[in-house]
Amino acid sequence: MxxxxxxxxxxxxxYASGAIGEAWGLAIASHLSLCPTxxxxxSDMERLGACLLESIEPDPISTGSLDAVLSRLGDQADDRAALPISNPESAIPPILPQPLRGYAGGDVEQLNWKRLGLGAYHLPIQTGDDTAVARLLRIPAGRPVPQHTHQGLELTLVLDGSFSDITGxxxxxxxxxxxxxLEHQPHADPGIDCICLAVTDAPLRFSNFAARLVQRVINI
Ligand SMILES: [Zn+2]
Structure with missing residues (x-):
């Protein structure tokens, strides 16, 4: 992959400093489960933050502090496997990464998907974060999502299949x-349905009138 x-x-x-909302953090944790980079x-950010915290003392910082931090980073260079990671070694790899399966209540075939129309489905993901909405989307292979712009931030993490828009x-x-x-019209690529996690902090703004009507019904 x-x-x-x-x-x-x-x-x-x-995310590393714990300053992220739960819904956004779920998207980042799920990406981290799939992305070694x-x-x-x-992990480097977390170690650096921990070292900086530990290096805070009431005495003036000595000229050797930076050397000490860098030295500690070197000491811990092999300790990189401690982040939440899904089980990549399982016989049938799940489609949803572990952090997301916990929130959704299972893998994609076990979920109670709700119909969106035109063959698409969604599943709202409950979090304690009232600043953003998280949902799983299942877009049929080869079908478009109506063209839309955003009034805030939208994170979309692909979990199965693929989609394309003007950005790639x-x-x-x-x-x-x-x-x-960004105004775009994502298209699920042919082949298999595109399943993704979408996190938004404001409703999408659809360009198409019919899509706006549907939006009112499904509150997307
Ligand atoms: Zn990455």
């Missing part, structure tokens, strides 16, 4: 970070 689209450093830093980056092609593990500057 080759992942091309990763969260920005700001999101990873918020970002696991490594986040997103496969399993890829995470798209979209804001109000």
């Amino acid at each position: 080759s992942i091309s689209f990763h969260p920005g450093e700001g999101l990873l830093l918020d 970002c696991r490594s980056t986040t 092609r997103y496969g399993r593990g890829d995470l798209q970070e979209a804001d109000e500057t």
Whole structure:
């Protein structure tokens, strides 16, 4: 699996420092389960943060403090496997990463998907975060999502299949970070249905009138 689209450093830093909302954190944790590169980056951030905290003392910082921090980082360089990771060794790998299965109540075939129309399904994911909405989406292979813009931030993590829009092609593990500057019409690629986790902090703004009507009904 080759992942091309990763969260920005700001999101990873918020996650590593615990300053991220639960719904956004779920998207980042799920990406980390699939992405060794970002696991490594986040692990470095967490170690650096821990070292900085430990180095805070009432005495003035000595000139050797930076050397001490760097030395400690070197000491812990082999301790990189301690992040939440799904079980990649299982015989039939689940589609949903472990953090997400816990929230959703199972893997994709065990879930009580709700019909969206035109062959698409969704499943709201309950979190304690009232600043954002998380949901799983299942878009039929080869079908489009209506063209829309965003009024806030939208994170979309692909878990199965793939989708394409003007910014590229997103496969399993890829995470798209979209804001109000992006107007796009994602298309699930032919082959298998595209299943993704979408986290938004404001309703999408659909360009199409019919889609707006549907939006009122499903509150997407
Ligand atoms: Zn990544």
